[in-house]
Amino acid sequence: MTAPLTTDPSTQTADPEAILAGQSAKQIEGRSLGQIAWLRLKRDKVAMVSLGLVILFLLVAILANVLAAIEGQGPFKFNSETLNFDHGSLPRGHFGGVSSTHWLGVEPTTGRDLFARLVFGARTSLLVALTSTVLSVGLGSLFGVMAGFFGGRIDSLISRSMDLILAFPQLLLLIALTPVAIDRLAGLGIGGGAAHLVYLITVIGFFGWPYIGRIIRGQTLSLREREFVDASRSLGATNSHILFKQLLPNLVAPILVYSTLIIPTYISLEAALSYLGVGVIEPTPSWGKMLSDSVVYSYADPTYLLIPGVALFALVLAFNLFGDGLRDALDPKAGR
Amino acid sequence: MIRYIIRRLIGVVIMLGVISVATFVLFFAVPVSPAALSCGKSCSPAIIKQVSHKLGLDMPIPVQYGKFMAGIFVGRDFGEGSAITHCPAPCLGISYHDPTDTPVTNLIKEDFPVTFSITIGGAILWLLIGVGVGVLSGLRKGSIFDRAAMVVALAGVSLPSFFTGLLVITFVVAKWKILPLPAYVNFADNPLSWAQNLILPWITVAFLYAALYARLTRANMLETMSEDYIRTARAKGLSEAVVIRKHGLRAALTPIVTIAGLDIGGLLGGAILLETVYNFNGIGRLAVNAVNTLNLPVIVGTVLVAAFFIVMANLIVDVLYAFVDPKVRLS
Numbered sequence: 001m002t003a004p005l006t007t008d009p010s011t012q013t014a015d016p017e018a019i020l021a022g023q024s025a026k027q028i029e030g031r032s033l034g035q036i037a038w039l040r041l042k043r044d045k046v047a048m049v050s051l052g053l054v055i056l057f058l059l060v061a062i063l064a065n066v067l068a069a070i071e072g073q074g075p076f077k078f079n080s081e082t083l084n085f086d087h088g089s090l091p092r093g094h095f096g097g098v099s100s101t102h103w104l105g106v107e108p109t110t111g112r113d114l115f116a117r118l119v120f121g122a123r124t125s126l127l128v129a130l131t132s133t134v135l136s137v138g139l140g141s142l143f144g145v146m147a148g149f150f151g152g153r154i155d156s157l158i159s160r161s162m163d164l165i166l167a168f169p170q171l172l173l174l175i176a177l178t179p180v181a182i183d184r185l186a187g188l189g190i191g192g193g194a195a196h197l198v199y200l201i202t203v204i205g206f207f208g209w210p211y212i213g214r215i216i217r218g219q220t221l222s223l224r225e226r227e228f229v230d231a232s233r234s235l236g237a238t239n240s241h242i243l244f245k246q247l248l249p250n251l252v253a254p255i256l257v258y259s260t261l262i263i264p265t266y267i268s269l270e271a272a273l274s275y276l277g278v279g280v281i282e283p284t285p286s287w288g289k290m291l292s293d294s295v296v297y298s299y300a301d302p303t304y305l306l307i308p309g310v311a312l313f314a315l316v317l318a319f320n321l322f323g324d325g326l327r328d329a330l331d332p333k334a335g336r
Numbered sequence: 337m338i339r340y341i342i343r344r345l346i347g348v349v350i351m352l353g354v355i356s357v358a359t360f361v362l363f364f365a366v367p368v369s370p371a372a373l374s375c376g377k378s379c380s381p382a383i384i385k386q387v388s389h390k391l392g393l394d395m396p397i398p399v400q401y402g403k404f405m406a407g408i409f410v411g412r413d414f415g416e417g418s419a420i421t422h423c424p425a426p427c428l429g430i431s432y433h434d435p436t437d438t439p440v441t442n443l444i445k446e447d448f449p450v451t452f453s454i455t456i457g458g459a460i461l462w463l464l465i466g467v468g469v470g471v472l473s474g475l476r477k478g479s480i481f482d483r484a485a486m487v488v489a490l491a492g493v494s495l496p497s498f499f500t501g502l503l504v505i506t507f508v509v510a511k512w513k514i515l516p517l518p519a520y521v522n523f524a525d526n527p528l529s530w531a532q533n534l535i536l537p538w539i540t541v542a543f544l545y546a547a548l549y550a551r552l553t554r555a556n557m558l559e560t561m562s563e564d565y566i567r568t569a570r571a572k573g574l575s576e577a578v579v580i581r582k583h584g585l586r587a588a589l590t591p592i593v594t595i596a597g598l599d600i601g602g603l604l605g606g607a608i609l610l611e612t613v614y615n616f617n618g619i620g621r622l623a624v625n626a627v628n629t630l631n632l633p634v635i636v637g638t639v640l641v642a643a644f645f646i647v648m649a650n651l652i653v654d655v656l657y658a659f660v661d662p663k664v665r666l667s
Binding site: 163166167168171172177179278295298299305309312313317 | 354499609
């Protein structure tokens, strides 16, 4: 009863995609989560402006020597001709000696150019903040994901270590360890300004990892129970495959958001340490050091106090705003 | 409940033990002699030896640790013969210099009221303002009040507290002469003057924390008020005021308690930046001075005391939580 199916050669080469393409010129695009987040972020004006500011600060830091060269000044040069020695070695002129040769004025007593010191200070600030963030986030993600995934003894060991580090008074310990650590670095052949930078980056980075470690551990605990993990395990995936190829990509969003929110706190922390006199040392320019140097002159020359302070505020604000925007874009539920 | 508290207390004791060992290793098990470090660069080997011997630094590290821990409970004596310095329990060692041979415990006791005053006054201020603004903002999301409050809060969290303090001193105190430069006055001597002098440090610390708390409270409030059980409560016909008070606030504010406990515990161990900005001699300032003069016994003492406050704050918060939330007790 069944008649042999007569086949027309044209039906065999049927290509639904071709038909769709012919029907409408409008392509249906597959969008990854990253693309969706980027689209959302692009619509957020505040986030885009703050991103612009962040990039501007990064460019200033990278091009610090170029900018100082355009102005025609250097961060280390003493300009005694700009100072009024009859008047407490304060800068000549208004607003701390602002002029066409010294765009933001000069430092009292030394006459060093403040614009040059500010742009080089941005370099110090961002170098310390960004590298210690990388260190914290790297350690925190690694240990957090391990604690959450393996559980048991590994989890208790990592969790207890995190509790221990969090129990220490962070700022106090950073200050207290300075003499011991600098001495130790000198023993390793790292001395002078470099030792202080290395010290700042390692201690800020190291003592910060448990904060992100806890968040990543919590996220991993819930991800671990999801079907796609079971699926890949039943396909014979190794632990390291599940950890790095299955779990980690799902943790990119919280890691990114946390990183952008941790950077501003590290910028303030570096400034605070330099302000307290345990951060970078002379002659390296740093906003925190500029602030602590400016205190003596704050009454007679408030410009000197305001310049590094406002720059610090603007940079921290830009990162905070961008972090908020990024969080909204990656996780629309959070914080609304 | 009792079992839970006992379990947590044992945990705290273990934690404090581990912290003391870790601190000891960090500061004393370094290749350089702590005595040489305390003594500075222009120090003869003879003096280093003498100092090492007096402070007991020439003994093996575990023995030193044992003596240190024993000192906390029963006190100890430094030096020998006529030049003996007694350090009564709880002894955290003796200051190496400036002031010489004073028990570290006494130095900390002397400076604690300053730090305590700054912390408690500031905390009351920031909790009232931060949580109040956060709740109102969360309930009236998108209103002019909410927007204005959130702009101020964002500025608050982005302004490092020491810069705020410097601005206050330069403008409010020096330029505009609205208030005199704060100088600590004992509460017992003159309560009014005590408060007057502390008002600027309180405002400075509260500005940062109130901003943080307002943002956090607002986010918690928004999340809580969109929960299903809030809809259920409304559906049962409860008035909005009851829904907010009984169902919303309770869930939204419990996380704030945790953070407040930790922040207060952290500040009690030394409000370092504020004390430096306002030149108040609190524990934070004591620690910074000790670092600058390389006074190792004082550094170790202040680190341990600060860690003690953080651990105790953690404990108190956990016990309070256990009262509120049965899940915590059972886990």
